[in-house]
Amino acid sequence: MPTDSTGITVSGLKFEYPNESFAIRVDSLVVMPGEAVAIVGPSGCGKSTLLRVMAGLLSPHAGRVQMGAHDVHSLSARALREFRLRSVGLVFQDFALLDYLTVEENVLLPVRLGGFDSESSVARAHELIGQLGIAVHTRRLTREISQGERQRVAIARALAHQPRFVFADEPTASLDAVRRDIVGSLLLDYARRESAPLILVTHDPALQQRFDRVVDFTELSA
Amino acid sequence: MSPSAALQLAARYVMRHRMQSLLLSLALGAALALPAAVRVFAKTVEREMRARAAATPQVLGARGSALDLMLTALYYRRQPVEPVLMRQIDEVRATGFADAIPLHVRHHAQEAPIVGTELEYFSFRRLVAASGRLFTRLGDCVVGAHVARERGIKPGDFIFSSPEQVFDIAGIYPLKMRVSGVLAESFSPDDAAVFVDVKTAWLIEGRAHGHDDLAQADAGANVLKREAGNVVGNAAVRMFNEVTEANIGSFHFHGDVAGYPVTAAIVLPHDAKSEAILAGRYQDAKAAAQLIRPRDELDTVLSTLFRIEGAVVAGLALLACAAAAISFIVFTLSFKMRAREFATLGDIGIPPRTLAAIKAFEVALIGIAGVIVAAATVLLVLKLGPALVLRALR
Known part of the structure; x- marks a missing residue:
C-alpha cells in the first residue's frame, strides 16, 4: 500500500531531443493525489514525450518533476529505477509486452523481476485480469490474443504492483466502446481508491469527459 | 533483483x-x-x-607388402597377397623354434571370409564353440558369432561358399558346407568369419574333389575308356558339391599337399630367443618368404x-x-x-x-x-x- 502518496508537480520543464528542433516546455502542472488528468493535443505535439519525462524515462534539460517526496530527476539512476519499479505504473502506447510470456507472466513480470512478488501481488494480478475480462486467456501467450486484449494485459501489468503514480499513453486506442469504458473505469477507480495521481494521454473525447481535468498540451507549453 | x-x-x-x-x-x-x-x-x-596384433607374435607369408600380409592374416582383409606353400610352413615347424598355424584366406561365403586353418587356431585365439562343436571332418565349418546372428545360422544348417567368378563355368563351384558349430562372441574379426579345415579350403579351391566311383563294376555308363589300370570318366560322372557320410570316401587330393598354397601362417615361437633366431633367418631379401611382427607393422601404420x-x-x-x-x-x-x-x-x-x-x-x-x-x-x-x-x- 502507498504510504506517502501525494501529487505530482511539474515546474519550468524543458526538454528537447538531441539534433532535433522538436522541444517541449511546461511552465507548471500540478496533479493532486487521486486526481485524474487527461492530456490532449494534436498528434506529434509531444504529449508522449512529456509523459516519459514526467515518469523519469527521459531527463529534462531544465525544470523539476516532483512526485510525492521525490524530485525525480535528482535521484541517482539506481534510485530512479527502484522508484519506477515500485511506485510508477506505466501503460505504453505499443503495450510493450513480451510475446513469449503468457498473460499472467506478463502481468507479474515487474513484481517477479523486482523481487517483491507475494501471494497478495499474485492475487491482485488475477483480480485485475478478471476485472479486465481476460481471465480466459490467463495461460495463453500474449502473441495469441487480440490487440484489444493485449492492451488490457498492459494495463493489468501497470497496476499489478499497486503503483502510487500512474501514467498511461493512449490506453484505450485499440478498444471498442464497452471495453474502453471498462478500462477507463478501472484506471479512474484505481486512482481514486489509492489516491494515486493518474495522468493519461488520449484522443478519446468520451474518455476525457470522465476525467477530473483535461489539459490541452498546446496551452501547457505556450 | x-x-x-x-x-x-x-x-x-x-x-x-x-x-x-x-x-x-x-x-x-x-x-x-x-x-x-x-x-x-x-x-x-x-x-x-593393437590387442590383436600384440596377441600374434609373428606371421609368415610370401614376400611383398608386410602391411597387406598383416591385414590379411589378422583381419581377413581381401588384400593381394601371394600364397606360400605348406612346405614352407613345415620348414618353420621343423626348426623346432616355433609352432605354425596355416591360414587360407581366399574364399568367402557371401561377405564372410572363409578361413581355412587347423584346430590349433581356436586354442591360440581362445575361441570356443557356444553351440555345436568345432569342425571334425572335411566339409564342416564353424561360423563366427556375428555371421550366425546376422544370418540366423545354427549347428546343423548349411552354407555355401561363393563362386569366385560367377560367369566362369570352368571355375570353382560352390561347396555346400555343414555348420558344425557357432563360436562364442570374441569381439574380434573372428566373429565375422567362417572357419573350415585347411583341407576344406583346398577342396573349395578345387585341389581336391569327390565324384562317382568309376572303379565300381556298375560304373560302366560313366566310363569313357579304361587303359592300363587308368579309368577315364565321361561327362556323366557326378561331381559332389557336398561332403556327406556316404560320399566322404570318394574325396581325394591330387598332387603333393606340401606344395599346396596357403595365405599365411601364424608363427608361435617357443621363447624370445627362438623368435629372434627365426626373425634373423627371414631377414634375407632373397628368401621366398617373409616373417613379420604384426605389432611392428601396426606401429608403422x-x-x-x-x-x-x-x-x-x-x-x-x-x-x-x-x-x-x-x-x-x-x-x-x-x-x-x-x-x-x-x-x-x-x-x-x-x-x-x-x-x-x-x-x-x-x-x-x-x-x-x-x-x-x-x-x-x-x-x-x-x-x-x-x-x-x-x-x-x-
Missing part, C-alpha cells in the same frame, strides 16, 4: 523458441563433440588393432594414422572455435533484435544487472544444452565405438 525470476524468464525464452534453441545447442554440441569423438574413436581403433588424426583434431578444434564465434554472433544479433524488449524492462525499472543476468542465463542454458549434446555424443562413441571399429575391421 530476483535471480530465480531472471533464470525463469531466460528459460521461458529458450523453451518458447525451442526449435531455434535446439538447433543452436545441437550445432554447438556437435562442434564441441567432434574433436573429442574423433580422438575417442581413434583411440578405440588403436586399442582394438598407426604412427602415420595418428599424425593425420592430429591434423584432423586440430582442424576440428578450429571448427569448434568457429562454431563458438558464430554462436556469439547469433546471441549478439538476437539480443540486438530484442533491444525493444530489454528497453521496456529497463523502463519498468528492471536494473541493468538483472537484464545482463537474463542474457547470461539464456547463453548458459544453450551452452549447457550444447555441452550435454557433446557429452552424449562422446558417450555414444565410447559405447558404439568398439562395435563400429570391429565392423570396419571385419
Whole structure:
C-alpha cells in the first residue's frame, strides 16, 4: 500500500531531443493525489514525450518533476529505477509486452523481476485480469490474443504492483466502446481508491469527459 | 533483483523458441563433440588393432607388402597377397623354434571370409564353440558369432561358399558346407568369419574333389575308356558339391599337399630367443618368404594414422572455435533484435544487472544444452565405438 502518496508537480520543464528542433516546455502542472488528468493535443505535439519525462524515462534539460517526496530527476539512476519499479505504473502506447510470456507472466513480470512478488501481488494480478475480462486467456501467450486484449494485459501489468503514480499513453486506442469504458473505469477507480495521481494521454473525447481535468498540451507549453 | 525470476524468464525464452534453441545447442554440441569423438574413436581403433596384433607374435607369408600380409592374416582383409606353400610352413615347424598355424584366406561365403586353418587356431585365439562343436571332418565349418546372428545360422544348417567368378563355368563351384558349430562372441574379426579345415579350403579351391566311383563294376555308363589300370570318366560322372557320410570316401587330393598354397601362417615361437633366431633367418631379401611382427607393422601404420588424426583434431578444434564465434554472433544479433524488449524492462525499472543476468542465463542454458549434446555424443562413441571399429575391421 502507498504510504506517502501525494501529487505530482511539474515546474519550468524543458526538454528537447538531441539534433532535433522538436522541444517541449511546461511552465507548471500540478496533479493532486487521486486526481485524474487527461492530456490532449494534436498528434506529434509531444504529449508522449512529456509523459516519459514526467515518469523519469527521459531527463529534462531544465525544470523539476516532483512526485510525492521525490524530485525525480535528482535521484541517482539506481534510485530512479527502484522508484519506477515500485511506485510508477506505466501503460505504453505499443503495450510493450513480451510475446513469449503468457498473460499472467506478463502481468507479474515487474513484481517477479523486482523481487517483491507475494501471494497478495499474485492475487491482485488475477483480480485485475478478471476485472479486465481476460481471465480466459490467463495461460495463453500474449502473441495469441487480440490487440484489444493485449492492451488490457498492459494495463493489468501497470497496476499489478499497486503503483502510487500512474501514467498511461493512449490506453484505450485499440478498444471498442464497452471495453474502453471498462478500462477507463478501472484506471479512474484505481486512482481514486489509492489516491494515486493518474495522468493519461488520449484522443478519446468520451474518455476525457470522465476525467477530473483535461489539459490541452498546446496551452501547457505556450 | 530476483535471480530465480531472471533464470525463469531466460528459460521461458529458450523453451518458447525451442526449435531455434535446439538447433543452436545441437550445432554447438556437435562442434564441441567432434574433436573429442574423433580422438575417442581413434583411440578405440588403436586399442582394438593393437590387442590383436600384440596377441600374434609373428606371421609368415610370401614376400611383398608386410602391411597387406598383416591385414590379411589378422583381419581377413581381401588384400593381394601371394600364397606360400605348406612346405614352407613345415620348414618353420621343423626348426623346432616355433609352432605354425596355416591360414587360407581366399574364399568367402557371401561377405564372410572363409578361413581355412587347423584346430590349433581356436586354442591360440581362445575361441570356443557356444553351440555345436568345432569342425571334425572335411566339409564342416564353424561360423563366427556375428555371421550366425546376422544370418540366423545354427549347428546343423548349411552354407555355401561363393563362386569366385560367377560367369566362369570352368571355375570353382560352390561347396555346400555343414555348420558344425557357432563360436562364442570374441569381439574380434573372428566373429565375422567362417572357419573350415585347411583341407576344406583346398577342396573349395578345387585341389581336391569327390565324384562317382568309376572303379565300381556298375560304373560302366560313366566310363569313357579304361587303359592300363587308368579309368577315364565321361561327362556323366557326378561331381559332389557336398561332403556327406556316404560320399566322404570318394574325396581325394591330387598332387603333393606340401606344395599346396596357403595365405599365411601364424608363427608361435617357443621363447624370445627362438623368435629372434627365426626373425634373423627371414631377414634375407632373397628368401621366398617373409616373417613379420604384426605389432611392428601396426606401429608403422598407426604412427602415420595418428599424425593425420592430429591434423584432423586440430582442424576440428578450429571448427569448434568457429562454431563458438558464430554462436556469439547469433546471441549478439538476437539480443540486438530484442533491444525493444530489454528497453521496456529497463523502463519498468528492471536494473541493468538483472537484464545482463537474463542474457547470461539464456547463453548458459544453450551452452549447457550444447555441452550435454557433446557429452552424449562422446558417450555414444565410447559405447558404439568398439562395435563400429570391429565392423570396419571385419
